[in-house]
Amino acid sequence: MLSFLALNRENYQAAFALQVACHSHPWSEATFASCLDGQYFAWQMEENGELAGFYVGLQVLQEATLMDIGIASSHRGKGLAKPLLEHFFSQCRDKGIDEVWLEVRVSNQAAIGLYKQYGFVLIERRKNYYPCKEGREDALIMKLSWENA
Numbered sequence: 111m112l113s114f115l116a117l118n119r120e121n122y123q124a125a126f127a128l129q130v131a132c133h134s135h136p137w138s139e140a141t142f143a144s145c146l147d148g149q150y151f152a153w154q155m156e157e158n159g160e161l162a163g164f165y166v167g168l169q170v171l172q173e174a175t176l177m178d179i180g181i182a183s184s185h186r187g188k189g190l191a192k193p194l195l196e197h198f199f200s201q202c203r204d205k206g207i208d209e210v211w212l213e214v215r216v217s218n219q220a221a222i223g224l225y226k227q228y229g230f231v232l233i234e235r236r237k238n239y240y241p242c243k244e245g246r247e248d249a250l251i252m253k254l255s256w257e258n259a
C-alpha cells in the first residue's frame with residue numbers, strides 16, 4: 111500500500127538521507143531543509159510504511175519546477191516512480207499550476223525515460239552544466255504543459 115506524507119522541518123531527515131543516497135552530488139542538509147516551505151512543496155512516499163521515494167517542487171505563479179525526485183534503490187524498477195510523479199502532478203493541479211519545468215543530467219536515462227513517458231519535451235541542452243566524476247556533463251531542460259499532464 112502506498113501512502114504520502116508532506117515533508118516539513120520536523121520530519122524531513124529520512125527523505126534527506128534518501129536524497130543523499132540518490133545522487134553523486136546531493137544537496138546539503140541546509141539546502142534540503144530550505145526547500146520545505148514557502149513556495150516549495152515536498153512529499154515522501156511510503157510503501158507499506160517503508161520510505162520508498164520523495165520529491166521537491168517549487169511553485170512560481172502558475173509554473174512549477176520539479177527540483178528533485180528519487181526512489182530508493184531497493185524500490186527501483188517496480189513502477190513506483192509513476193505514482194510519485196503523479197502525486198506531484200496532483201499537487202500542481204491543486205495549486206493551479208499549468209506548466210512544469212525540470213533539468214536532468216543527460217546521462218540519466220531512467221529519469222529521462224520517465225519524464226518522456228509523461229509528455230515532457232526537450233526545451234534546451236545546457237553544455238557542461240553539472241559536475242560529474244569525469245569533469246562536467248550537459249543538462250537537458252524539459253517542460254510539460256498542463257494540457258499534456
Ligand SMILES: CC(C)(COP(=O)(O)OP(=O)(O)OC[C@H]1O[C@@H](n2cnc3c(N)ncnc32)[C@H](O)[C@@H]1OP(=O)(O)O)[C@@H](O)C(=O)NCCC(=O)NCCS
Pocket residue numbers: 132133178179180181182185186187188189190191192213214215218219220221222223224225227
Ligand atoms: C529516475 C528514478 C526516479 C526512476 O525510478 P524507478 O523506480 O526506477 O522507475 P519506475 O520503475 O517507476 O519506471 C518508471 C518509468 O521510468 C522509466 N525508466 C525507469 N528506468 C529506466 C531505465 N533504466 N531506462 C530508461 N527508462 C527508464 C521508464 O519510462 C519507466 O516506465 P516503464 O516501466 O513503463 O517503461 C530512479 O532511477 C531514481 O531515483 N534515480 C536517482 C534519482 C534521480 O536521478 N532523480 C532524477 C533527478 S532529475
